[in-house]
Amino acid sequence: MESLPLYVTSIVLWLTKELFQISVPSAKERTFIAVKPDGVQRRLVGQVIHRFERRGFKLVGLKLLQVSKNLLSQHYCQLTKKPFYPDLVEYMTSGPVVAMVWEGPNIVQTCRMMVGHTNPAEAHAGTIRADFSLHVSRNVVHASDSLEGAQREIMLWFDGHDLLKWDCIDQSVTSEL
Ligand SMILES: Cc1cn([C@H]2C[C@H](O)[C@@H](COP(=O)(O)OP(=O)(O)OP(=O)(O)O)O2)c(=O)[nH]c1=O
Numbered sequence: 768m769e770s771l772p773l774y775v776t777s778i779v780l781w782l783t784k785e786l787f788q789i790s791v792p793s794a795k796e797r798t799f800i801a802v803k804p805d806g807v808q809r810r811l812v813g814q815v816i817h818r819f820e821r822r823g824f825k826l827v828g829l830k831l832l833q834v835s836k837n838l839l840s841q842h843y844c845q846l847t848k849k850p851f852y853p854d855l856v857e858y859m860t861s862g863p864v865v866a867m868v869w870e871g872p873n874i875v876q877t878c879r880m881m882v883g884h885t886n887p888a889e890a891h892a893g894t895i896r897a898d899f900s901l902h903v904s905r906n907v908v909h910a911s912d913s914l915e916g917a918q919r920e921i922m923l924w925f926d927g928h929d930l931l932k933w934d935c936i937d938q939s940v941t942s943e944l
Pocket residue numbers: 846851855884885886903904905906908909910911912
């Protein structure tokens with residue numbers, strides 16, 4: 768059987784989405800991920816990146832930096848009253864952090880699942896925190912916990928110019944959705 772012309776397929780696809788109100792997750796959703804100082808010290812950066820790459824997500828921003836207390840207080844503004852906050856600041860400024868922005872469908876929620884519970888003792892096996900850490904105060908990675916949080920954190924840690932728009936040539940089908 769001959770296949771339908773591309774424009775017919777596109778119109779049918781568009782009509783189907785409109786008629787049935789199918790919501791397709793945006794392939795452009797972004798999240799902020801950081802390998803914390805313990806992860807960098809333990810040379811886990813490559814393994815963390817590998818997890819997101821093999822899942823199929825796209826890296827759009829990456830830098831190694833020494834975090835200032837000022838940046839950290841903005842990043843963790845909701846935690847400043849917590850009893851562990853002073854230790855958290857000391858830990859997060861104790862050495863370099865690898866800051867990243869990743870892109871893909873449903874990425875905020877998926878990365879949270881891949882990172883696992885805040886406390887590694889409660890994280891499921893197979894998550895980054897369960898596989899690489901033992902204690903909540905040294906839990907290797909940060910991942911944004913909501914879409915709004917991701918947007919706020921990306922703007923805080925990155926200059927717009929440092930985020931790259933590029934096409935994964937193997938993902939042209941999904942990027943059209
Ligand atoms: C809740 C809690 C957090 N922390 C530390 C470890 C957490 O990674 C960090 C922030 O806590 P949270 O933001 O509550 O944990 P999180 O899983 O969202 O971690 P992150 O935001 O870094 O992705 O504070 C403690 O040291 N003790 C605690 O009781």
